[in-house]
Structure formats: structure tokens, C-alpha cells
Amino acid sequence: MTKAFYSIVLVFTLVSLSAFAQTIDLRGTIADQAGKPLVGATVLIKQIERGTQSKTGGVFSLTGVPQGKHLLEVRLVGYEPAKQEIAVSPSSKNEFKFVLKQTAVEMKGVEVTASRRKQEQSDTRTSILTIEPRDAKFKAGAAEDVLRSLQTLPGVVAPNDFSSQLIIRGSGPDQNLIIMDNIEVFNPYRLYGFVSMFNPETVSGITLMTGGFPAKYSDRLSAVLDITNRIGTKEKVFTGMANISLTNANLVLEGALPFWETSWIISTRRTYYDLIAGPIAKASGAVDGDIALPNFRDVQAKIAFSPFDNHTFYLNGISSRDNTELTSGATRTQADSISIFDKSFNDVAGLTWVWSPSTKLITTTTLSYYQNTGANNFGGEGGSNSLFGDTVTRESLERIQDSLRKLGLEVPRLYSVEGSTSFNFKKTSIKSDISWNATTEHLIEIGCAIDFITTGVDFEIIFDPRLKALRASNPRIAALPESFGTSIDYLRMNIYAQDNIKITKDFTIQPGLRFDRFEIIDRSYISPRLSASYALDPTTTLRGACGIYYQSPGYEKLFDRQVFLDLTTSAVQTLKAEKAMHYILGIERMLTPEWQIRVEGYYKDFDDLILQEKLKGTNYRTERIEGNDVTKREGWTAPIAYEGDSLTTTPINNATGKAYGVEFFLQKMQTAGDNPFYGWLSYSYGFANRYRDGFTIPFNFDRRHNLSITGGWKANSWLDVNFTWSYGSGFPWTKPVGVKPRIIQEKDTVTGMNVAKIDEDWRGVVFAIDRGGDENLNQARLPDYHRLDIRGTTYAEWFGWKWSFYLDIINVYNRKNILSENYNINRETLEIETRQTSMLPILPTIGFSVKF
Known part of the structure; x- marks a missing residue:
């Protein structure tokens, strides 16, 4: 035994x-x-x-x-x-x-396995946020838009209900790098910013880096948004889906070809509310002639094929158009009028070659062309609110004008403006990236790129003298020449290298170095960057990052910035690239396989920020004459000239800034178990200031508190309910400090010289709002913002096709969130009256999708 x-x-x-x-x-x-x-x-x-x-x-x-x-x-x-x-x-x-192979956005919920980590512990990248394409499509209140679906994430602020722009950690939207399929795009917006160019039905990956991004990204100070579009199915010769809502239609077709493992996908979108509302507006007499309310259409296509082993090619193409055409009708009711003819185009073409000679080496080379062009003509008369304290009808204005004309008094006229603008931005690029897994401890990435950029801007605008004076009295309005035309050709070049080094089992670092050449300012820069991660235990990760970031000037960045700079002046020769230093430290923990928490602090130091140059010029003031009627010219002295600051369009590095704060992110993942709830809570506490000429000026979108709660409930196999509640403390605003006579300059009919005078109408002196100087800029706050959105989606299968129907309600309790404040002067008391402009009211929409 x-x-x-x-x-x-x-x-x-x-x-x-x-x-x-x-x-x-x-x-x-x-x-x-x-x-x-x-x-x-x-x-x-x-x-x-x-x-x-x-x-x-x-x-x-x-x-x-x-x-x-x-x-x-x-x-x-x-x-x-x-x-x-x-x-x-x-x-x-x-x-x-x-x-x-990437999966399409399914009609029913994508089940997320409980064991999946959002970010590997050895991934050193800080401030990285990823959302599933389904989140972009089904998120309540996001209008099925990719950019809007990001506006409830930590560190991200929406400027208002009408814009899909992203304000990230105290930086403007012009400081965000936006990439689609390895191609940088300058203008990702459609419908004048209301929605984005990204189709939620074809997007496969959405990654947002809100700070501390690695050396492979450049020419932006704030953040990186990297979007990947999926390829078409290889399982079927032909399939498709359609999405129809009250305002637009979306059609996606895809399939496979019998050679080279080829797949294709093509999508097209078109808003059509203009086709319905346009004839109604025309029939009412509100507009005349052929009209087109704001609308857009686009076509996107992607072809993937592998003619050789380990070689895959991708062809991308996008063509889009935004259009508006309308003229106020001759039989309109209101006195104010407008005429707009505007059309813009966005076109993208790209070829990407991915070669994997071994499991350790991947090379990606992309040749791309991007063009954004547009032209418009506009004109109109307005300002009845400012002149009369209320909107007046066309009939009332004509009656007032006739009466005053008979009395021999000055006839009041509305403010007038007319002009035309055009722009043309082109970029041809070639870039190559190599990823080499040298050893188990080293992942080395190197790359280079060259961009050939052409930017052209032309415009001519005619303001009447009173409108010029009105613009000059508001410090929030930047300088703008009445005519301008230029075209600039220049290069951007860069080289980078970074190495992901596994020091120990738990500790990983990624040093990186980047070289940039900006020909537009004839300067070169080197940007060192470093990030690290440390696994405190299997569920807890500590991450940190720091680095230097540069951003070159360019006309292509001015649309997001909403400030015009003349880059043809000699001042450009001494201009420097804008600079930011990032410092980030955060900790992340998986509380359970379903619950994840992250806390992250950030500090950004801005330097050499580019602003419009201030020059000493001639300003005018007038003083009250005691005992005389202040509503008459006799109640004031003649305009007195004095030396004051005057904004120009010349660019100058004359500002610094800081943005810092802490962010909290708690996420409950959707799982394949019995728990039907999922979503996230995001809270940010931040400060953002700019410093110029000895003044501390809060950033336009400085928001102290920003809270979002986004959730979903999978009630059963045929019903999903989603909600989003957002809260934000008020944005900075410049409140009036008083009233003053408006001073205009008109040509003397005898001397031909400009003469300053107090503006008058039939009632006497015309008063203007006094908003003070730089010391008063952005020192007040608008009211707090909050909004609840709810969406219900139900699923069915009929005739062998998958259907979904949805009801989405924006601003469920009809909160009047304030977009801006306008001010009128009461002629009787000379007191300032405030008129607030609200954002979106309660807005229900319905729609359906079908996959065939």
C-alpha cells in the first residue's frame, strides 16, 4: 500500500x-x-x-x-x-x-460587463474621459449630439443652451484640439454651433483629455477631443438604419465588398424644419422672397480595405453645407428688419495607412485635406428697444416719424448696419506615428507631421455713427475694422517622442518631448511633458502630470474666439505663441466592480496670451451743467477731449492667466446583472482669471460651481428612461455703472473734419449706458443656471426590423435661464431698466430609429 x-x-x-x-x-x-x-x-x-x-x-x-x-x-x-x-x-x-471590429450603436442598451475597467492602471494619462457612442445618442437633452453629450462631464462647461462648444477648465473653445479619424478639424460645428459635425450613428470612440495630454498632441493650450468613426459591417453586403425626428433626418448605409476585406459606410443628415417653417413664415408676411431658415446637410463616408497582409487602408470623406437666406417682409409687423444670405461649407478628405509588420510595431500614416469656406451678405435696421424702451411696430414708427417731420423736428432712425464677409481656410497635412513595444517595460511612440495652411479673410461692414458710439460704450465688444482683406500661407511642423516606462509592477511613467515650428510667427518651441501612474492597490490608482503647451495664432482659431486680430501687421514679427503650464494630480478607485470614483485637482498657468493692443487715443466726455435740464443739450458742456485707451486689431502678447480647481466624478456603470441603474455624478469647483494692465478680470466663462447628475434606468427589455440635471453658478457679467450722454463723431459739412457732438433726437439728449472701464469688466454675475432633461426610449421589432421610439423633453420645469442682459434707459427718470434674454424653454421632441 x-x-x-x-x-x-x-x-x-x-x-x-x-x-x-x-x-x-x-x-x-x-x-x-x-x-x-x-x-x-x-x-x-x-x-x-x-x-x-x-x-x-x-x-x-x-x-x-x-x-x-x-x-x-x-x-x-x-x-x-x-x-x-x-x-x-x-x-x-x-x-x-x-x-x-467596432459594433454599431444598437437600438437596445449596450451591456457593460462589471469586470471592465475604464482605464488600465498602467495608463499614465490624467484627465481622460471616455463615453460610449450610445451615451451620445441616448443621453437626455443632448439632441443626439456628440459634443453636447460631453457637456456634463467634470471640467466641461456649456457656454449656453444654443451652443455645442466646450469650455474646459477655464479655457475658451479655441484652445481645444479636435481630431476626427487622425485629422484635425478647425470648425466642427453645424447650424452655427447648435450641433456638431459628428454623427452619433457612425462614431465608435469618443475620448476627451481635459488636461495634461501627452506629447503627441500640440498647438492647443487646453484639451484634446479624439473622435473615431467606425467602419462598415463586414458581415452583410448591405444594411442600414434611419433616424427621423421633428427637426432632422439621418440615414446610414453600410456593407461589405467581396475583395480585400473591404467594408464601406456612408451617412447623410439633413435638417428639414426649415422646409416646414419657411413657407409658414413667408405666408405670414414676416419674410419676403425665397427663404431658407438656418439648415444644414452633410454626407460622410468611410471605406476600409486590406489588399496585403498587415496593411490596412482607410478612405474618409465629408462634405457639408450650412445655409441661411431670409429677408424681412414688406408687410411685417415689427419696425426692426433684417436681411441675411449666408452659406458655408466644410469638406474633409483623408487616406490612412496602417502597417503592422509585427505584434510589436504599428505605423500609422495619414494624408489629409481640410477646407472650411463661407460667404455672407447682411443688412438691417434695429434698436427699437434702445430708442423707445420697447419693441415698436412698423406702423407706430412711421406715424412718429411723420408727426415729427411735420413739426420740423429731427426724425428718429433705427440703427443700421450692412456688409459682406467671406473666409477660406485650407489645410493639407501629412503625419506619421510609430508605436513600438520595444520590451515589456517600454512602449515607445514617435511621430512627425507637416501642415500646409492657407487662411483668407475678407469683409466690409458699414455701421452708422450712432451704432459705432453704442459699440464703443460697451467694453465687452472687441474692436473690428470696417473693411479688411488678406490671405496668408504658412507651415506648421512638429516632431515628438514619448516612452511609456514600467519602472515597477505598480509604477509607470511617460516622459515626452515635442518640437513645434510655427512659420506664421517664425518661431520654434520645445515642450517637455511628463505623466505617471502608481497603483496603490488593485483598485486604486494615483496619477499625475505636468507639461508645457503652446498655441500659435491663426485666423482659423478666431471663430471660436470671437475676437478679430490683424495678423498681417508688423506686430506679428514680434508675436509669441501663447503658453500654458499644466499641473495635475488625481486619484481613482473602483469602489465595486460597478462603482468608480475619481478626484482630480488641476492648476493651469497661462502666459503670453494674445489680445487686441490698446493704444492711447482721443476719447470724449461731457459734464453736467447744474441748474439746466439734463435731457436737453444745454444741460451739458460741449464734449471735452481727453487721452484714453482705444482697442485696436493689432495682436499683442499682453495678458496672463490662471485656472485652477478640483473635480469629483462618481460613476455607476451599466452591467449585465439585475441592477438596471447607471449614470454619473460630476462636480467641479474652479477659478479662472485673466490679468491685464494691472487688472484681474474673471474669464468670460468662469464658473465657480458646476454640478451634473446623469442617470439611466433600464426598466425592462423594451424601455429605457434617461435623465440629466445640470446646475451651474452664474457666469461673469459687466453691469452698468450709470448713464451718460452719447457722444458721436460726424463730418463737418464745411471743413470735412470729424467733430464730436452730443447725440440728440426729437426728445433731446440721447443717453448711453456707462459700463465703466476695465476695473468693472466681468465683476458681476448672471443668475445661476439649472435644468432638468428627461428622455424615454422604447424598443420594438416589426417586419424583421429593429425600431426605437423616443420622447425627449428639454428643460422639463421650464426654468428661465438667463443668456444675457440688455439695458434700456428710462427717459423720464434716467434709471436703467434691465431686460433679460432667456435660453431654451421647455422643449419636447419626438423621433424614431429603424435598423434594416
Whole structure:
């Protein structure tokens, strides 16, 4: 018995030792079909119950795999699972490459496995936020728009209800780098900013880096938004879907071709409320002639094909148009009138080549062309509110004018403006990126790019003298010449290198270095950057980052900035690129497999900010004459000239700034279990100031408190309910400090010289709002903002097609959130009366989608 026992033990020991001696270590990479490495994918061999996750660069390693045949499975949320039969032996390379196919946005909820981490612990990137395409499509109040779906994330502020722009950590939208399929786009907005160019039905990846981004990104001070569009299905020759709402239609068609593993996808969108509302407005007499209320259409296409092993090519194309045409009707009721003819285009073409000669090396080369052009003519008369204290009818204005004309008094006229503008931005780029997994401890990334940029701007605007004076009295209005025309050609070039270094099992750093050449200012810059992550335990990660960031001037950045700069002047020769220093520290913890929490602090130091130059010029003031009627010219002295500051369009590095704060993010992930609730809570506490000429001026979108609660409830297999509640403390605003006579300059009919005079109408002196100087700029606050949005989506399957129907209600309790304040002067008391302009009221929309 004892001999038998020892014999059995010996046999099992020998077998075990033999098996141990024959185990092999596997290595490989996981990427999407665009060649982008995928982090956090699960790699599993079920037979031996061994698994791991892909790390930075999409790299995975699996140790102790016995020799023989196994089934290797790879899974990642948002991608179709991949399986591969592998033969493991000491004589083979035992290196494997997986390319995961992105899934389309499904009609029903995407189930997120509870074991999935949002970010691998060895990923050193700070301030990174990712959302699923489904979040962009189904988020309440987001109008199925990608950019709007990001506005409830930590550090992100929406400027107002009408804009999809992103204000990130105290920086303007012009300081955000926006990339789509490896192509930088200057103007990602449609409908004049109300929605974005990104189609939620075709987007596969949405990554926002709100600070501390690595060296591979450049020419922006604040943040990076990286959007990836999916490729078409390879499973069917033809399939598609349509989405119809009250305001627009969206059609997506896709399929496969029988050669080179080719797939294609094409989508088109068109707003059509203009086709309905336009004829109604015309029939009412509000407008005349052929009209087109604001509308847009676009076509997007992507083709993927692999003619050779390890070589994949992607062709991208986008063509879009925004259009508005309207003229106030001759039989209109209101006295104010407007005429607008505006048309703009956005076109993108790109070819990307992804080559993977081995599992350790991926190269991505992109050749792209981008063009954004537009032209408009406009004119009109307005300001009845300012002149009469209320909006007047056309009939009332004509009656007043006739009466005063008969009395021989000056006839009041509305403010008038007319003009035309055009712009043309072109960019041809070639860029190449190499990702080399040199060892298990080093992932090296290097790249270079060159951009050939042409920017042209032309405009001519005619303001009447009273409107000029009105503009001059408001310090929030930037200087603008009445005529301008130029075209500038210049290059941007860059080279970068960064290395993700695994110092220990728990500690990873990523140093990076970047060289930029900005030909427009004939300057070069070097930007060092560093990020690090430390795994305190398997569920807790500490991350930090710091770095230097530069942004060059350019006309293509001025639309987001809403300030005109003349980049043709000699001042450009001494201009420097704007600069920011980022310092970020954060901690993240998985409380449970479903709950994640993150707290992050940031500090940004801005330098060499570019503003309009102030020059000493001639201003005018008048003083009250005691005892005389202040509503008459006799109650004031003649205008007295004095030396004052005058804004010009010349650019100058004359401001600094700071933005700092702390952010809190709590997320409940959607899971495949019995818990139907998911969503997140985001809170930011921040400060953002600019410093110029000895004054501290709050940033236009400085918001002290910003809170968002976004949630969803999967009630059952056919119903989803989503909600979003947002709160924000008031934005800075410049309140009036008093009233003063308006002083205008008119040409003397005898001398031909401009003469300053107090403006008068039939009632006497015309008064203007006095907003003070720089010391008063942005020192007050608008009221706080809050809004609740709710969306319900129901699903069905009819005729073999998948259907979804939704009801989305924006601003459920009809909160009157204030967009701006306008001020009128009461002629009787000379007191200032405030008129507030509200944002969106309660707004229900309905729509449906069908997948065929």
C-alpha cells in the first residue's frame, strides 16, 4: 500500500514537473480596425482558466500557458468578440495580433460587463474621459449630439443652451484640439454651433483629455477631443438604419465588398424644419422672397480595405453645407428688419495607412485635406428697444416719424448696419506615428507631421455713427475694422517622442518631448511633458502630470474666439505663441466592480496670451451743467477731449492667466446583472482669471460651481428612461455703472473734419449706458443656471426590423435661464431698466430609429 502510494505521488509529480517545464509565455497586441491600440481588453483561455487584460499600447502577455492547442478569446465593450485557435509550442513565435471590429450603436442598451475597467492602471494619462457612442445618442437633452453629450462631464462647461462648444477648465473653445479619424478639424460645428459635425450613428470612440495630454498632441493650450468613426459591417453586403425626428433626418448605409476585406459606410443628415417653417413664415408676411431658415446637410463616408497582409487602408470623406437666406417682409409687423444670405461649407478628405509588420510595431500614416469656406451678405435696421424702451411696430414708427417731420423736428432712425464677409481656410497635412513595444517595460511612440495652411479673410461692414458710439460704450465688444482683406500661407511642423516606462509592477511613467515650428510667427518651441501612474492597490490608482503647451495664432482659431486680430501687421514679427503650464494630480478607485470614483485637482498657468493692443487715443466726455435740464443739450458742456485707451486689431502678447480647481466624478456603470441603474455624478469647483494692465478680470466663462447628475434606468427589455440635471453658478457679467450722454463723431459739412457732438433726437439728449472701464469688466454675475432633461426610449421589432421610439423633453420645469442682459434707459427718470434674454424653454421632441 505504501509503495503504491509513493508510486502514485511520483507519477503525479513527474507529470506536474513535465507540464510546468512545457508552459509557454504568450505575447500580443490588440487594436481596432483603424490601427488604434485598445487598452483594457480581456484576453482569456477558458480551458485553463487563464486570463489578462491589454495594457498601454494594446499590449498583453499571458504566462504559463501549456503547450498544445487552445482557443484564445478577446473581448472589449463596444467591439465584437474575437476568437482564434492557437498552437503553443517552444519552436513557434507565440505572438498574436488581434484586430477588433467596432459594433454599431444598437437600438437596445449596450451591456457593460462589471469586470471592465475604464482605464488600465498602467495608463499614465490624467484627465481622460471616455463615453460610449450610445451615451451620445441616448443621453437626455443632448439632441443626439456628440459634443453636447460631453457637456456634463467634470471640467466641461456649456457656454449656453444654443451652443455645442466646450469650455474646459477655464479655457475658451479655441484652445481645444479636435481630431476626427487622425485629422484635425478647425470648425466642427453645424447650424452655427447648435450641433456638431459628428454623427452619433457612425462614431465608435469618443475620448476627451481635459488636461495634461501627452506629447503627441500640440498647438492647443487646453484639451484634446479624439473622435473615431467606425467602419462598415463586414458581415452583410448591405444594411442600414434611419433616424427621423421633428427637426432632422439621418440615414446610414453600410456593407461589405467581396475583395480585400473591404467594408464601406456612408451617412447623410439633413435638417428639414426649415422646409416646414419657411413657407409658414413667408405666408405670414414676416419674410419676403425665397427663404431658407438656418439648415444644414452633410454626407460622410468611410471605406476600409486590406489588399496585403498587415496593411490596412482607410478612405474618409465629408462634405457639408450650412445655409441661411431670409429677408424681412414688406408687410411685417415689427419696425426692426433684417436681411441675411449666408452659406458655408466644410469638406474633409483623408487616406490612412496602417502597417503592422509585427505584434510589436504599428505605423500609422495619414494624408489629409481640410477646407472650411463661407460667404455672407447682411443688412438691417434695429434698436427699437434702445430708442423707445420697447419693441415698436412698423406702423407706430412711421406715424412718429411723420408727426415729427411735420413739426420740423429731427426724425428718429433705427440703427443700421450692412456688409459682406467671406473666409477660406485650407489645410493639407501629412503625419506619421510609430508605436513600438520595444520590451515589456517600454512602449515607445514617435511621430512627425507637416501642415500646409492657407487662411483668407475678407469683409466690409458699414455701421452708422450712432451704432459705432453704442459699440464703443460697451467694453465687452472687441474692436473690428470696417473693411479688411488678406490671405496668408504658412507651415506648421512638429516632431515628438514619448516612452511609456514600467519602472515597477505598480509604477509607470511617460516622459515626452515635442518640437513645434510655427512659420506664421517664425518661431520654434520645445515642450517637455511628463505623466505617471502608481497603483496603490488593485483598485486604486494615483496619477499625475505636468507639461508645457503652446498655441500659435491663426485666423482659423478666431471663430471660436470671437475676437478679430490683424495678423498681417508688423506686430506679428514680434508675436509669441501663447503658453500654458499644466499641473495635475488625481486619484481613482473602483469602489465595486460597478462603482468608480475619481478626484482630480488641476492648476493651469497661462502666459503670453494674445489680445487686441490698446493704444492711447482721443476719447470724449461731457459734464453736467447744474441748474439746466439734463435731457436737453444745454444741460451739458460741449464734449471735452481727453487721452484714453482705444482697442485696436493689432495682436499683442499682453495678458496672463490662471485656472485652477478640483473635480469629483462618481460613476455607476451599466452591467449585465439585475441592477438596471447607471449614470454619473460630476462636480467641479474652479477659478479662472485673466490679468491685464494691472487688472484681474474673471474669464468670460468662469464658473465657480458646476454640478451634473446623469442617470439611466433600464426598466425592462423594451424601455429605457434617461435623465440629466445640470446646475451651474452664474457666469461673469459687466453691469452698468450709470448713464451718460452719447457722444458721436460726424463730418463737418464745411471743413470735412470729424467733430464730436452730443447725440440728440426729437426728445433731446440721447443717453448711453456707462459700463465703466476695465476695473468693472466681468465683476458681476448672471443668475445661476439649472435644468432638468428627461428622455424615454422604447424598443420594438416589426417586419424583421429593429425600431426605437423616443420622447425627449428639454428643460422639463421650464426654468428661465438667463443668456444675457440688455439695458434700456428710462427717459423720464434716467434709471436703467434691465431686460433679460432667456435660453431654451421647455422643449419636447419626438423621433424614431429603424435598423434594416
